[in-house]
Amino acid sequence: MSTTKTKVLGLCKKWSSCLKSDLLSGAVSKNSQIRTVTSSSSTSAGGNAGILAAEFYIPHRYVSQAELEKFDKVSSGKYTVGLGQSQMAFVDDREDINSIALTAVDRLLKRYNLDPKSIGRLDVGTESLVDKSKSTKTTLMQLFAPSGNRDIEGATVMNACYGGTASLLNSVAWVNSPEAHGRYAIYVACDIAVYEPGPARPTGGVGAVACLVGPDAPLALVPGARHSHSVDVYDFYKPKMSSEYPAVDGKLSQSCYVTAVDDCYAGTISKLEKIRATQIKSVEEAFDHVAFHSPYNKLVQQSFKRMLFNDARRLVSRGEALPDALAALAPFASLPASQTLANKDLDKLLSSIGGDLYKRMVGPSETISKNIGNSYTGALHMNLMSLLGDAHAGGAHLEGKSIGAFSYGSGAIATMMAFKARNPSKKSTLFSLSTIAKTLSVASRLKERVEASPEEFTNALILREAFYGKIGATPAGSIDNVPAGAFFLKEVTKEGGRVYAQK
Numbered sequence: 001m002s003t004t005k006t007k008v009l010g011l012c013k014k015w016s017s018c019l020k021s022d023l024l025s026g027a028v029s030k031n032s033q034i035r036t037v038t039s040s041s042s043t044s045a046g047g048n049a050g051i052l053a054a055e056f057y058i059p060h061r062y063v064s065q066a067e068l069e070k071f072d073k074v075s076s077g078k079y080t081v082g083l084g085q086s087q088m089a090f091v092d093d094r095e096d097i098n099s100i101a102l103t104a105v106d107r108l109l110k111r112y113n114l115d116p117k118s119i120g121r122l123d124v125g126t127e128s129l130v131d132k133s134k135s136t137k138t139t140l141m142q143l144f145a146p147s148g149n150r151d152i153e154g155a156t157v158m159n160a161c162y163g164g165t166a167s168l169l170n171s172v173a174w175v176n177s178p179e180a181h182g183r184y185a186i187y188v189a190c191d192i193a194v195y196e197p198g199p200a201r202p203t204g205g206v207g208a209v210a211c212l213v214g215p216d217a218p219l220a221l222v223p224g225a226r227h228s229h230s231v232d233v234y235d236f237y238k239p240k241m242s243s244e245y246p247a248v249d250g251k252l253s254q255s256c257y258v259t260a261v262d263d264c265y266a267g268t269i270s271k272l273e274k275i276r277a278t279q280i281k282s283v284e285e286a287f288d289h290v291a292f293h294s295p296y297n298k299l300v301q302q303s304f305k306r307m308l309f310n311d312a313r314r315l316v317s318r319g320e321a322l323p324d325a326l327a328a329l330a331p332f333a334s335l336p337a338s339q340t341l342a343n344k345d346l347d348k349l350l351s352s353i354g355g356d357l358y359k360r361m362v363g364p365s366e367t368i369s370k371n372i373g374n375s376y377t378g379a380l381h382m383n384l385m386s387l388l389g390d391a392h393a394g395g396a397h398l399e400g401k402s403i404g405a406f407s408y409g410s411g412a413i414a415t416m417m418a419f420k421a422r423n424p425s426k427k428s429t430l431f432s433l434s435t436i437a438k439t440l441s442v443a444s445r446l447k448e449r450v451e452a453s454p455e456e457f458t459n460a461l462i463l464r465e466a467f468y469g470k471i472g473a474t475p476a477g478s479i480d481n482v483p484a485g486a487f488f489l490k491e492v493t494k495e496g497g498r499v500y501a502q503k
């Protein structure tokens with residue numbers, strides 16, 4: 001087996017001036033050192049492919065869900081307890097999917113001193129399309145133009161909230177292929193989730209995640225452990241080309257999501273049992289942490305409890321006794337699956353069990369999404385950012401931990417994956433769990449934002465409605481609401497081209 005060596009430059013000179021102010025102290029090397037990445041020229045990248053480095057973008061403004069309850073004149077607690085959400089991020093017409101993706105990828109490249117020439121693949125997942133042909137992926141190529149690197153595969157993938165996960169899986173497959181030649185992939189998971197006024201509106205949100213993918217990763221995807229569930233259903237879709245708003249059957253989308261959890265969890269458990277050559281009795285034996293796609297936090301809580309219910313069903317089907325913690329589920333555990341969906345008695349019982357386990361296993365991954373809302377295809381990946389950046393569970397604490405990740409995109413396709421958190425075998429590498437945690441600095445980034453009133457939130461969405469599909473136009477939203485260093489939309493030319501600038 002022959003081996004190729006590829007030199008990856010730490011940082012080109014042009015970039016170094018803009019980097020100084022942007023580097024997080026101690027998070028990454030400030031030297032323009034030459035590092036050497038060695039990869040096999042055959043189909044293997046050396047194993048443990050996954051997330052090497054991670055960045056995210058969240059907007060400057062958010063609206064409080066408690067204030068929104070008052071504004072919408074719904075009962076107190078409906079959004080904060082009923083949906084489990086605290087805050088919702090939003091943008092007006094000054095920012096679009098391309099600008100937020102540009103900001104996330106720009107941060108990733110700069111904060112990790114990555115040479116743009118070291119990237120050979122770029123996949124973007126989004127459903128917030130602004131053009132029916134020109135992709136966000138190709139818009140992002142403006143970040144690579146100064147380096148002269150045009151040899152970057154990948155495109156934009158669209159399937160509701162699943163495109164980001166498809167992009168991750170594409171990136172990992174490419175890194176493990178002979179096409180990589182020792183280069184890295186980047187995947188981006190991003191969306192701007194907006195709903196027309198009504199019960200779905202408080203389940204909006206905005207965010208973009210950009211991750212570097214390569215071998216010997218701190219967050220490695222476990223090969224052979226994932227399980228998917230894909231069906232043809234109209235639970236959430238966007239049939240109106242003239243509107244940004246989706247058509248949504250809320251109740252159907254909830255039951256499709258939960259059915260996908262059942263199916264994916266059962267499949268993943270049986271694959272993990274084969275890999276580990278042992279029976280798995282509980283979610284705790286399967287994983288140390290679980291992160292979910294999070295349309296709103298209550299559905300995440302319900303889905304984790306559903307996994308406990310699946311544990312009870314599996315034990316009963318194997319003729320094993322239920323542990324004390326699950327004993328109350330016995331009357332439901334042998335019912336046909338269809339009778340356990342939308343079963344109010346079971347839902348009530350599940351809401352009363354497993355609270356501490358939820359806090360320990362899922363709590364560290366829920367911080368960002370509870371405070372920005374649903375970033376659609378970004379949501380699961382944002383939740384992984386929360387976990388990686390969590391002060392108590394993230395960073396070095398994660399070493400050796402197993403992480404389950406559930407992704408759901410309406411229409412529908414869902415996948416449950418398993419990750420292994422590890423420190424890379426190369427001690428010299430910049431890419432470690434600690435570096436990721438420091439770079440993400442989740443808590444301080446959430447604090448840096450400003451609260452806006454429900455009126456400002458509503459006005460921002462009115463601006464977006466008025467601007468949607470416009471050509472030969474300049475956005476009306478103030479650049480004051482764009483954080484320093486972020487990209488924003490300057491204009492849409494009369495031909496329909498979109499022009500961006502960086503604040």
Ligand code: ACO
Nearest residue numbers: 075076077078081082083199200203250251253254257295
């Ligand atoms: N205090 C506490 N809880 C309350 C209160 C209150 N004052 N009022 C209502 N609730 C609870 C309800 O009991 C319900 O709880 P449950 O889920 O345990 O049954 C919950 O709040 C939601 O209230 P509902 O009246 O059932 O539903 P609503 O009409 O508000 O719609 C929905 C909620 C369907 C999630 C809506 O916001 C929606 O359609 N969102 C978009 C679709 C979506 O997110 N789907 C999920 C998967 S697909 C995706 O990611 C896009």
